[in-house]
Amino acid sequence: MESRFRIEDPAGAAARREAAVQRLRDETGIDEAMIEALVEGFYARVRDDVLIGPIFAARIADWAPHLAQMKLFWSSVALSTGVYQGRPMPKHLPLPIDARHFDRWLELFVETARDLCPPVAANHFIERARRIAESLELGIATANGTLLVKGERFARPTQAWTPD
Numbered sequence: 001m002e003s004r005f006r007i008e009d010p011a012g013a014a015a016r017r018e019a020a021v022q023r024l025r026d027e028t029g030i031d032e033a034m035i036e037a038l039v040e041g042f043y044a045r046v047r048d049d050v051l052i053g054p055i056f057a058a059r060i061a062d063w064a065p066h067l068a069q070m071k072l073f074w075s076s077v078a079l080s081t082g083v084y085q086g087r088p089m090p091k092h093l094p095l096p097i098d099a100r101h102f103d104r105w106l107e108l109f110v111e112t113a114r115d116l117c118p119p120v121a122a123n124h125f126i127e128r129a130r131r132i133a134e135s136l137e138l139g140i141a142t143a144n145g146t147l148l149v150k151g152e153r154f155a156r157p158t159q160a161w162t163p164d
């Protein structure tokens, strides 16, 4: 009855989870201080960016809670700590964004990770950021009535130029 024992052994499950988190910390060198520096550094660049900065500025009045949430998110994503409880998809579906915005977001993320983290850690963050960005873009496309095939990108129709 190995499997029943496991289900009824929350202390054992917690210990196994803790060991898995520790393995990820050891393998990647990622810790809370690195996540904090990455998140702070990344959103400083985002806020200054002409393409995606205004999208955040229009929606985030108080950055402290957003940054705190993003640190929990990256702890969960990079180290599987489970400390982030949110759902990113519904927050992004109403945003006026497409492939161009995701490309810029990723460009800034890659630059920041490479500047602030050793290569193994940077690659670990970047690989996960790419996967999540792709799934958010896919979700946004679907919500806008476009089914993307693998490798296809979501482009909103550009506004026609009119003289004023």
Ligand code: HEM
Binding pocket: 052, 055, 056, 059, 060, 069, 070, 073, 086, 087, 088, 091, 092, 095, 097, 101, 102, 105, 128, 129, 132, 133, 136
């Ligand atoms: C064009 C790209 C993106 C833009 C403009 C964008 C913008 C935003 C904005 C404005 C919020 C705050 C929403 C709110 O609180 O109402 C937000 C939240 C968030 N974003 Fe993004 N985002 C982008 C891409 C990404 C990507 C690629 C990831 C993950 C790798 C991500 C992860 C998150 C998370 C975890 C939250 C917090 C959700 C929560 O409150 O639980 N975003 N984003």
